[in-house]
Amino acid sequence: MSSFDESSVSVDIASNVQSIRLGIRQAALRAGRDPSSIQFVAATKTVAPSVLVEAYRVGVRIFGENRLQEAQEKMPNIGLRQGLAWHFIGRMQSRKLKDIVGKFSLLHSVESVEQAHRIDTAAEKLGIQQDILLEVNVAGEGTKGGFSCKEMKEAIDQVDRLPHVAIRGLMTIPPFSDNPGGTRPYFSELRQLRDSLAQQRLIHGGVEELSMGMSHDYQVAIEEGATMVRIGTALFGKRG
Numbered sequence: 425m426s427s428f429d430e431s432s433v434s435v436d437i438a439s440n441v442q443s444i445r446l447g448i449r450q451a452a453l454r455a456g457r458d459p460s461s462i463q464f465v466a467a468t469k470t471v472a473p474s475v476l477v478e479a480y481r482v483g484v485r486i487f488g489e490n491r492l493q494e495a496q497e498k499m500p501n502i503g504l505r506q507g508l509a510w511h512f513i514g515r516m517q518s519r520k521l522k523d524i525v526g527k528f529s530l531l532h533s534v535e536s537v538e539q540a541h542r543i544d545t546a547a548e549k550l551g552i553q554q555d556i557l558l559e560v561n562v563a564g565e566g567t568k569g570g571f572s573c574k575e576m577k578e579a580i581d582q583v584d585r586l587p588h589v590a591i592r593g594l595m596t597i598p599p600f601s602d603n604p605g606g607t608r609p610y611f612s613e614l615r616q617l618r619d620s621l622a623q624q625r626l627i628h629g630g631v632e633e634l635s636m637g638m639s640h641d642y643q644v645a646i647e648e649g650a651t652m653v654r655i656g657t658a659l660f661g662k663r664g
């Protein structure tokens with residue numbers, strides 16, 4: 425059994441990409457931001473390789489996978505393509521980390537200092553530096569992983585010492601809200617957290633990414649400073 429839906433989809437990927445790009449552009453301009461400073465990560469869970477090839481054809485360049493096994497099934501089908509990057513956006517189980525590190529150019533959801541240590545060890549073995557984001561559980565939901573806002577200062581201090589891990593920024597998945605504006609306070613809080621950490625010079629390196637916003641609220645996230653939006657449904661249609 426493969427992890428993705430083999431049936432061909434009837435959604436028009438090209439026109440979806442076009443409307444997402446327009447949405448990104450409009451939200452950026454509303455916020456006085458440069459639209460090209462926002463990266464669009466296609467959330468590709470359950471999406472078949474043939475559909476990913478089509479997405480690539482119409483300009484999508486970052487695929488964000490949630491599960492290692494599913495990604496491993498798809499990657500050989502897609503092969504190496506100019507400018508294509510794979511990100512890991514799902515929760516990472518400890519025993520899978522050694523297979524995740526090095527296969528994805530960015531890990532979005534590092535949720536503990538211990539996990540960062542494990543990533544560092546795996547990256548050292550490969551002789552690489554792994555780019556990561558730290559996931560922040562802004563609302564403090566018990567069901568979700570990630571750091572609390574309060575522990576971030578200390579956590580970054582510790583993770584920054586790991587030589588084979590590079591912190592590129594922060595990521596969050598806010599509590600679900602029917603109303604796109606309902607997530608705005610969480611996005612705003614993540615941006616403020618990043619700004620205050622940067623001010624304390626706790627984040628080294630140039631880029632300070634904010635991975636936040638999904639299909640229903642990516643425009644709000646961009647207005648609040650997102651530099652990466654993770655979009656599945658609005659691109660590929662509803663997951664089966």
Ligand SMILES: *Cc1c(COP(=O)(O)O)cnc(C)c1O
Pocket residue numbers: 467469490513514597638639640654655656657658
């Ligand atoms: C599935 C997923 C998304 C995309 O969600 P949509 O609502 O389909 O756009 C974004 N981030 C993560 C971590 C996901 O698992």
